[in-house]
Amino acid sequence: MFDINLLRNDLAATAEALLKRNTVIDVAAFEAMEAERKALQIQTQDLQQQRNTLSKAVGQAKAAKDEAKAQALLAEVAAVPEKVKANEAALALIQDRVNTLLMTIPNLPQASVPIGKDSDENVEQRRWSPDNKGPRSFAFAAKDHVALGEALTTTAGAQLDFEAGVKLSGARFTVMKGPLARMHRALAQFMLDTHVNEHGFTECYVPYIVNAESMTGTGQLPKFEEDLYKVPMPADDAIEGGAIKNRYLIPTAEVSLTNLVRDTMVPLDALPMRLTAHTPCFRSEAGSYGRDTRGMIRQHQFDKVEMVYISKPEESNAMLEEMTGNAEKILQKLGLPYRVMLLCTGDMGFTAARTYDLEVWLPAQNTYREISSCSNCEAFQARRMGARFKNAAGKNEPVHTLNGSGLAVGRTLVAVMENYQNQDGSITVPEVLRPYMGGLEVIR
């Protein structure tokens, strides 16, 4: 949630900073709304005070057995509660309006984030490739993962079976079979093991269906509901205040992991927390018709190993570097060429203050494609979630939250297939995955 004090204390500068994120704040409208809220709040609290004071006096009079005085006081308060009620209702209404606005303003980018309008203005930080030789050059025409996966077969049909996905569910679903299905599983195991054994993470198994509070905590709601798959509750117990109460399929394990600290005081000595989980992710991909329609790049359901950090504010940027390094480590162990991009203001996600994307080399597309996104959300999610810790001065303060993919499993499979393909269409299994695949060296 956006920090309202920034708007109250420094409206002009804050509105200008948000402009870099393509977010327009109507300054005059906000000022008017705030003025109204302030007046109403003062008036309401005044009335509440009146009621409280008089009621307390009634109690005192009754305790003193002064019935006449009690009756006089009762006559005096009689009209107050009604006024209080009316004011409270009006105040709640305007506070809702303020709140709704706050919930739809994106996080403020850090000062060092490059200003730009879209992904073309992201800034490359570094590149990596095995022995620093650059991406492998092919002596034959490199195929994409679709051609490779459809040509590789099992007795049950293609190892990447896109038609079966369509038949079972529709577009953007894929069935994997045989060795490729196993490599997909191997990749997730390998990533999880690496983060747990080498990067100090705590492995978590988490729900894939979460409630609206969780989705609000990490920022998917209220603004991005159309991107989520909804799970309506059974009719009988779904009604709350007249509205159907939905649950949602997680679009990323970030939601489940980060919300673990929702409404909690995190002990100081528990920070930083490093949490990881392997989960499926569900995205409706509304508004991306026509983009990446071929293959496994953009699916409604995909697996991901997620990293989440819960950190002290002063450490969060260092943790972002660490987390990005963890994701890079996976690509390095797999021998996949990649580059690290610092996202510009226009390309960052709603909750992020600073984001690095990892882009892996895809030879068939002759380009780098996003395979991980690591973000420092600072206190943005923590404020929404009520995730706090007691700082050195003994004051409660929101924690900082960070999340990153480590990595997207389906896209990693695509990258391995394309980078490790052989002229005959077989795929060499990267060394680090072989222990997870019964020693298998080549997929054919």
Added chain:
RNA sequence: GGAAGCGUGGCCGAGCGGUUGAAGGCACCGGUCUUGAAAACCGGCGACGGGGCAACCCGUUCGUGAGUUCGAAUCUCACCGCUUCCGCCA
């Protein structure tokens, strides 16, 4: 699904219509004592929001939401969650 009980501050726990934000304890912070530490003793100590330059003042908050009342942690209703017993189940 049936029956019973319970949700109070960082934690435990009392209160069950009226000067109660809430006894007591633990934890925490300061002080005395001590060579130091511990113990003992003294004092402090919830959160969120609003107003004010400030000292400070005010409001909200006892699972959540409605209701009764001049006044609700306390009474009523609904919902959520937890515990125990029975049934069912991977």
